[in-house]
Amino acid sequence: xxxxxxxxxxxxxxxxxxxxxxxxxxxIFDNDExxxxxxxxxxxxxxxxxxxxxxxxxxxLHHARTD
Numbered sequence: 709x710x711x712x713x714x715x716x717x718x719x720x721x722x723x724x725x726x727x728x729x730x731x732x733x734x735x736i737f738d739n740d741e742x743x744x745x746x747x748x749x750x751x752x753x754x755x756x757x758x759x760x761x762x763x764x765x766x767x768x769l770h771h772a773r774t775d
Contacts, residue, residue, distance in 0.1 A: 715764070718757040725750045 728735060728746035738744040 715757060715760050718753060718760065721753055722750065722757065725753060 725746040727733075729750065733746060736743055736745055737749060
């Protein structure tokens, strides 16, 4: 079985959140006051995925310079 990377896990979560949005899910992730639903959470998870990609890119650049 392939390794589950952070990026792959975030991709799965993004797909699930998008499915929730597409299906009109009413799941709330925090409380009735803040109402953090899939639509609110999705951009933050997408940003986290981009941060992971950026970090991986920087690591590759660093290794290329030190090799």
